[in-house]
Amino acid sequence: xxxxxxxxxxxxxxxxxxxxxxxxxxxxxxxxxxxxxxxxxxxxxxxxxxxxxxxxxxxxxxxxxxxxxxxxxxxxxxxxxxxxxxxxxxxxxxxxxxxxxxxxxxxxxxxxxxxxxxxxxxxxxxxxxxxxxxxxxxxxxxxxxxxxxxxxxxxxxxxxxxxxxxxxxxxxxxxxxxxxxxxxxxxxxxxxxxxxxxxxxxxxxxxxxxxxxxxxxxxxxxxxxxxxxxxxxxxxxxxxxxxxxxxxxxxxxxxxxxxxxxxxxxxxxxxxxxxxxxxxxxxxxxxxxxxxxxxxxxxxxxxxxxxxxxxxxxxxxxxxxxxxxxxxxxxxxxxxxxxxxxxxxxxxxxxxxxxxxxxxxxxxxxxxxxxxxxxxxxxxxxxxxxxxxxxxxxxxxxxxxxxxxxxxxxxxxxxxxxxxxxxxxxxxxxxxxxxxxxxxxxxxxxxxxxxxxxxxxxxxxxxxxxxxxxxxxxxxxxxxx
Numbered sequence: 032x033x034x035x036x037x038x039x040x041x042x043x044x045x046x047x048x049x050x051x052x053x054x055x056x057x058x059x060x061x062x063x064x065x066x067x068x069x070x071x072x073x074x075x076x077x078x079x080x081x082x083x084x085x086x087x088x089x090x091x092x093x094x095x096x097x098x099x100x101x102x103x104x105x106x107x108x109x110x111x112x113x114x115x116x117x118x119x120x121x122x123x124x125x126x127x128x129x130x131x132x133x134x135x136x137x138x139x140x141x142x143x144x145x146x147x148x149x150x151x152x153x154x155x156x157x158x159x160x161x162x163x164x165x166x167x168x169x170x171x172x173x174x175x176x177x178x179x180x181x182x183x184x185x186x187x188x189x190x191x192x193x194x195x196x197x198x199x200x201x202x203x204x205x206x207x208x209x210x211x212x213x214x215x216x217x218x219x220x221x222x223x224x225x226x227x228x229x230x231x232x233x234x235x236x237x238x239x240x241x242x243x244x245x246x247x248x249x250x251x252x253x254x255x256x257x258x259x260x261x262x263x264x265x266x267x268x269x270x271x272x273x274x275x276x277x278x279x280x281x282x283x284x285x286x287x288x289x290x291x292x293x294x295x296x297x298x299x300x301x302x303x304x305x306x307x308x309x310x311x312x313x314x315x316x317x318x319x320x321x322x323x324x325x326x327x328x329x330x331x332x333x334x335x336x337x338x339x340x341x342x343x344x345x346x347x348x349x350x351x352x353x354x355x356x357x358x359x360x361x362x363x364x365x366x367x368x369x370x371x372x373x374x375x376x377x378x379x380x381x382x383x384x385x386x387x388x389x390x391x392x393x394x395x396x397x398x399x400x401x402x403x404x405x406x407x408x409x410x411x412x413x414x415x416x417x418x419x420x421x422x423x424x425x426x427x428x429x430x431x432x433x434x435x436x437x438x439x440x441x442x443x444x445x446x447x448x449x450x451x452x453x454x455x456x457x458x459x460x461x462x463x464x465x466x467x468x469x470x471x472x473x474x475x476x477x478x479x480x481x482x483x484x485x486x487x488x489x490x491x492x493x494x495x496x497x498x499x500x501x502x503x504x505x506x507x508x509x510x511x512x
Contacts, residue, residue: 037072038076039080041070041076041077047484054100060097062098084098089101114233114471116254119250121250122240122250127464127465128237128240128241129241131447131461139457143453143458143495144459144476145459146287148347149481150350152483153349154349154350154389154398158350161393165381172380173381177207177377179368180206181205181207181357181377182377184384185355195324196315197328197329198328198329198359205357206358206359206364206371207357207377207378208342209354209355210344210346210351211346212238212356214357215242215312217370217371219248219277229250229251229275230250230252230279230309231251231252231278232260232279232281232288233467234255234472235279236281236285237466239279251269257430258291258429259292259293260280260292261300267303270307276309278309280312280313282297283317283318283432284318286477287435287461288428289430289433289437291321291327297330301330301333301335301336301338311330311338312339313330313339313342314343315329315330315341316356317433317435319348321433327431331359337362339361340363342358343357343358344356348402355378355382355383355386356378403432405483407432409481409483410430410436413484414436416496417436420497421496421499422499422500423441424440436477439475440503441474441503444499444503445474446473446476449495449498449499452501456498458491460495461476461478463476
């Protein structure tokens with residue numbers, strides 16, 4: 032690869048500052064003379080850099096005044112089309128999902144596909160302090176068994192936090208789990224039996240498909256809009272034809288679409304599932320990452336009939352390795368606790384106690400404000416990079432929180448092939464085929480925007496865009512429209 036010229040490096044440095052918010056829209060950037068002195072480069076180099084930034088639409092020159100940050104370039108890419116309803120069926124994708132995940136976890140691979148925030152965004156030091164305090168001063172209890180429903184001080188802190196989601200709950204109603212997936216599997220085991228039919232968003236979290244396969248459940252995928260969430264109308268049509276035992280969805284920041292349901296649609300959904308006696312399992316693992324948290328409540332907040340089993344975890348906000356999640360099982364709590372007692376007892380004692388201490392004294396709200404701000408900036412920059420470097424006709428979502436971006440490539444580009452080629456360049460992506468039991472999303476990918484924007488990240492997106500463009504041009508993996 033040819034190294035960038037000096038003016039290009041200067042332009043990149045200032046572009047990064049603009050995208051990180053160092054210089055905001057309408058603000059003046061350093062004069063040619065000042066930047067030349069700061070970087071010890073010639074005036075001509077700075078003028079070339081500024082001309083390049085003007086071409087990119089990042090700055091504008093004002094006569095007799097200098098250069099100013101232009102309004103952030105508008106996203107012109109459209110949002111992905113909604114899916115269609117296909118017949119229910121047993122899950123057939125588990126082996127493919129496992130293969131893709133194994134390939135993506137290879138050491139040294141740049142993780143553009145994993146829905147996991149970079150450790151630099153996590154409160155590692157504060158958590159380490161809490162772990163050290165627990166193991167030093169509470170070692171007798173920390174190294175003993177913890178039984179269902181879990182550590183009471185932690186359940187009390189979670190009950191307090193649930194108020195932010197609009198849910199009023201007593202600490203005794205909270206069950207601590209080994210992350211959100213553990214909560215989901217217990218909810219499914221309590222609410223369903225092998226052979227039952229469950230409904231899921233389309234596209235859906237691949238972990239749900241794996242759980243359905245493990246438990247012998249059939250799945251019908253309900254089309255979801257990237258802005259409004261699951262189609263209540265399509266769910267009603269499906270419920271008229273088939274007996275649906277349970278519905279699994281995320282009302283706030285679904286995975287992979289990042290969709291968030293408005294309040295009225297949530298209420299409409301609850302009326303519908305009440306009419307058809309469908310139990311709901313709400314996966315709210317990313318709910319606290321909504322950029323405007325006061326605007327959106329959890330679906331459970333509107334549940335007056337006790338139809339919603341709520342599941343969440345701290346995997347996206349504190350650390351995935353803690354394996355601390357929780358569920359609100361309502362009238363099914365006794366059965367959940369019995370199931371947990373004779374399987375896992377509860378989550379790890381040490382981590383439960385450390386997280387309880389962090390929630391009480393560690394500044395969790397400050398941590399949430401920080402990551403929301405960082406992920407908002409990241410999403411904006413990644414979206415612009417996709418728009419700039421990916422093939423013409425690429426579509427993408429506009430999530431109102433979190434750090435996941437769903438990208439739809441033009442025509443019939445095979446993103447499993449893109450996954451293979453990306454790995455050859457040291458990049459991992461999450462191809463669309465793992466998010467559905469159908470063939471509808473084989474031209475889509477999920478991107479992880481939980482990685483800070485820098486030169487390495489930009490190069491990764493540019494390389495991925497180049498590979499996608501190559502596939503479009505080859506035409507051997509589908510027709511490009």
